[in-house]
Amino acid sequence: MKLLAIDSSAQVASVAILTEDAVLAEYSVDYKKTHSQTLLPMIDEVMRMTETDPSEIGAIAVAAGPGSFTGLRIGAATVKGLAMVWNVPVVPVSTVAALAANVAGTDAVVCPLMDARRQQVYTGLYGFNGTTIVEYKPDECAEIASVIASVNEFGRPAVILGDAAGIYAERLAKELTVPFTIAPPHLVKQRASSVGWLAFTLLAEGKTVSAEEFVPTYLRISQAEREREERLER
Amino acid sequence: MKGTYILAIESSCDETAAAVVKNGREVLSNVISSQIALHTLYGGVVPEIASRKHIEKINPVITEALAKAKMSLSEMDAIAVTYGPGLVGSLLVGVAEAKAIAYAAHKPLIGVHHIEGHVSANYISHPNLEPPFLCLVVSGGHTHIVMVEDYGTYRIIGRTHDDAAGEAYDKIARAIGLGYPGGPKVDALAKQGDPNAIAFPRAHIEDAPYDFSFSGLKSAVLNYLNIEKMKSRDAAALTRHGVPTGGDAEGTEACPDTFSDGLTKADLAASFQEAVVDVLVTRTIAAAKAQGVSTVAIAGGVASNSALRSRMLEVGEANGMRVVYPEPILCTDNAAMIGSAAYYEFLRSNVADLTLNAVPGLKLGER
Numbered sequence: 321m322k323l324l325a326i327d328s329s330a331q332v333a334s335v336a337i338l339t340e341d342a343v344l345a346e347y348s349v350d351y352k353k354t355h356s357q358t359l360l361p362m363i364d365e366v367m368r369m370t371e372t373d374p375s376e377i378g379a380i381a382v383a384a385g386p387g388s389f390t391g392l393r394i395g396a397a398t399v400k401g402l403a404m405v406w407n408v409p410v411v412p413v414s415t416v417a418a419l420a421a422n423v424a425g426t427d428a429v430v431c432p433l434m435d436a437r438r439q440q441v442y443t444g445l446y447g448f449n450g451t452t453i454v455e456y457k458p459d460e461c462a463e464i465a466s467v468i469a470s471v472n473e474f475g476r477p478a479v480i481l482g483d484a485a486g487i488y489a490e491r492l493a494k495e496l497t498v499p500f501t502i503a504p505p506h507l508v509k510q511r512a513s514s515v516g517w518l519a520f521t522l523l524a525e526g527k528t529v530s531a532e533e534f535v536p537t538y539l540r541i542s543q544a545e546r547e548r549e550e551r552l553e554r
Numbered sequence: 555m556k557g558t559y560i561l562a563i564e565s566s567c568d569e570t571a572a573a574v575v576k577n578g579r580e581v582l583s584n585v586i587s588s589q590i591a592l593h594t595l596y597g598g599v600v601p602e603i604a605s606r607k608h609i610e611k612i613n614p615v616i617t618e619a620l621a622k623a624k625m626s627l628s629e630m631d632a633i634a635v636t637y638g639p640g641l642v643g644s645l646l647v648g649v650a651e652a653k654a655i656a657y658a659a660h661k662p663l664i665g666v667h668h669i670e671g672h673v674s675a676n677y678i679s680h681p682n683l684e685p686p687f688l689c690l691v692v693s694g695g696h697t698h699i700v701m702v703e704d705y706g707t708y709r710i711i712g713r714t715h716d717d718a719a720g721e722a723y724d725k726i727a728r729a730i731g732l733g734y735p736g737g738p739k740v741d742a743l744a745k746q747g748d749p750n751a752i753a754f755p756r757a758h759i760e761d762a763p764y765d766f767s768f769s770g771l772k773s774a775v776l777n778y779l780n781i782e783k784m785k786s787r788d789a790a791a792l793t794r795h796g797v798p799t800g801g802d803a804e805g806t807e808a809c810p811d812t813f814s815d816g817l818t819k820a821d822l823a824a825s826f827q828e829a830v831v832d833v834l835v836t837r838t839i840a841a842a843k844a845q846g847v848s849t850v851a852i853a854g855g856v857a858s859n860s861a862l863r864s865r866m867l868e869v870g871e872a873n874g875m876r877v878v879y880p881e882p883i884l885c886t887d888n889a890a891m892i893g894s895a896a897y898y899e900f901l902r903s904n905v906a907d908l909t910l911n912a913v914p915g916l917k918l919g920e921r
Contacts, residue, residue: 354911356646356649356650356911356912357909357910357911358909359650360650360653360654360657360908360909361908361909363657364657364908374658389602389605389606389643390605390642390643390646393605393606393608393609393643393646393647393650394646394650396609396650397609397612397646397647397648397649397650397651397654398650398651398653398654399654400609400612400613400651400654401650401651401652401653401654401655401657401658402654402657402658404613404616404617404655404658405627405654405655405658405659406658531613532613532614532617535606535609535610536609538606542600542602542603542606543602544596544600544602544603545600545603548595548596
């Protein structure tokens, strides 16, 4: 069985075809072109390159969020369309966990940081037991200061990755009291192979949804809803 | 003879819709999931909320459209989708979904202009309608007089310089406490009022006899209301003129039912509507005469406005013209109209590839 994996949660567009023990193809683009235009041609390309017939695809793994609302929805709508026609389940994978999986096997605490604007990041804390991912702190949308405090609290060496790692590099250097490294360029951003690799475990655990059921995990309400709530509280 | 069946998807604003249309004219299903109730809370469409709803609804809506048509995806000849104009986040959901379906099901993909869809709604309601004809396209986002020279060939004759007619309706509805969506609410209230009670201005644009401007009209209505507000404040007249109504939804003003000059809110709504309908009809008919066409169509959300329909019919027929408009369900945003427009694109092999993108500011007649 093959798995198609997709991540369009941030500026990187990434797609991959995997089997349980191999990444047959991975295609990532971190360049200013809209996912709306690139994603499906990229999927077509990896399908062709691996001579994959749609009937071989057993499930579609998708970076379900958090991330750019629009990016997540382009991925979601694409997956919902493909999964509906191919009649396969969808495996939603945490974008943050998938980033952490880029450095699977490390004994450090892994802290992905995705830029959420408004001085916030989408983040979580992960670690590995061998190559099995362990969630230390659930995904959330948080102020960078509170993330730094959590990592310091752990008191263990840390690996930082994600597109906000660079944005907050100075603050991290100044405020982190534990030894840390920022992942190198080939590991620092979203990779569909990581999404797919995690998805195989979730698939085995039966953690799938139908094309119809699948919706992104935003971890943040819309600005209009937030402003309305603030008004109602006053 | 086997027909041509198109599965069409529309998600340009706050309606998630899918339809199956045969040969561009026969609607086998037309499913619309409306979000109006949700956005009423905010006094208008909130793009992020609309986009989130589209993602939730799009698969069920498509499945239902196929089921109601008693057809399967494999029986479709093409997949059509609105790719502009509209809210970019909303459009992207439909476009990404349609592309994925077309790719996975090996079907041609057709990108449709939302307004061409509205115009084409007339093909469904009037099976013998054929170009050329002149069409007034009026909605919350558009006010255009368009010459439909042939299927897929459009020439803009007139356009608004500021607000769209539907936008003016929404703003006035908010100002008099009716809330969102403004068009149907103002239309209903106007039926109880005197359209000649208040002489609101009709803007003429120099050297552009078929263009529109509604900002002056909008200001005149708001001015009238402001003066009333000051008067009622001075006289503590709220109690005398009745308790203000409305004001629950965001941005909706409280407004008394009766004003100091004895006129009612219904008179104001009727007079505002009269000013809008007057310019829309007068300029459309004048443009039709100048273009030498004998058929005039109306399209878009405001095309379901009862005053606009009856006036266009009356003035059009008085000028020896045939006047057509779609049934109300096809005036609102829907996918059947997209399927109709797509059919004529399909016949001309105007097929899109997998890089089709949402174009929020797509111009009419652009490809």
